[in-house]
Amino acid sequence: MTGSAEQIALLVSQVVARLAEREQRIYALRLQQLRQGIDPVVFLRHATLHLQLPDLGFIQRLAEGDGDDPAVSALHEAWSWGVRVHISLHQQLLAALPRSKLLPLPLSFSDHLGHQVRLSANRLLSYRDVATLDPCWLIVGRKTLLTPLAKECLPTRHIQLLRQE
Template identity: 45%
Template structure:
């Protein structure tokens, strides 16, 4: 096997680093239909981020419940297994139906269809410190979560919309 010169090794390493930096900035935007058809594993060589746009309430339920019978959910799990960061943007009308506790356990971020951040809180109590960096956002909590008086003040001051989960958790 031929030996590479130090300059050749340096050039190869620089090319690899450049490709990894490009991958880190690259986002693959998909719809639920794309996930149901399945994604070619080769896309994760070029993309480190997956943005799922406008999924249905049923998909979000299946994702929260880790229903591996759904091909779309399998696709998301495959992405996670490869270290891909997942973001979901969904219509704000679906927010009250989300499974807060189950989704909190998943490595994903959420926003509404206008790009407004969605924060999930499954704990029994939300205080000011949990909301400190949040502005113009949605706060989704479990049905029995309580907010401290200071947290309620912060909701108003920072234009944070609070929604309590309506749906039951996964069975």
């Protein structure tokens, strides 16, 4: 290899190492910090934002895409940088989530104890839909039908079904 080829290989390996490091890094923040905006350096160094325990009003503004809310705008900016967004919510808020409006957004959720929260758009849940799920909260619409085998599978997989009214 020539000197320049070795330099290019070294540079590429350094970029790959930094990207791999970024992929593992999570930036945790509260709603008040999010409202103040996020330094773009955070997006360069972290692949995931973890918003901790926001209130239901913010979740509703996020679902509506309220661009006047600085916290909503900050999340949109994070998405534009390719950053994943995870939100942990208090369990008491789960039933009030605007499920259908949140489904299209690139979000993941957990409750305040760290249990995964999944939103489902399916109108029918079969065994196949629930058998591969890890223990979680599964939030479905009030008219969602479950097959008998799916119902039987829920407790064995430690899945808490939450129907929204």
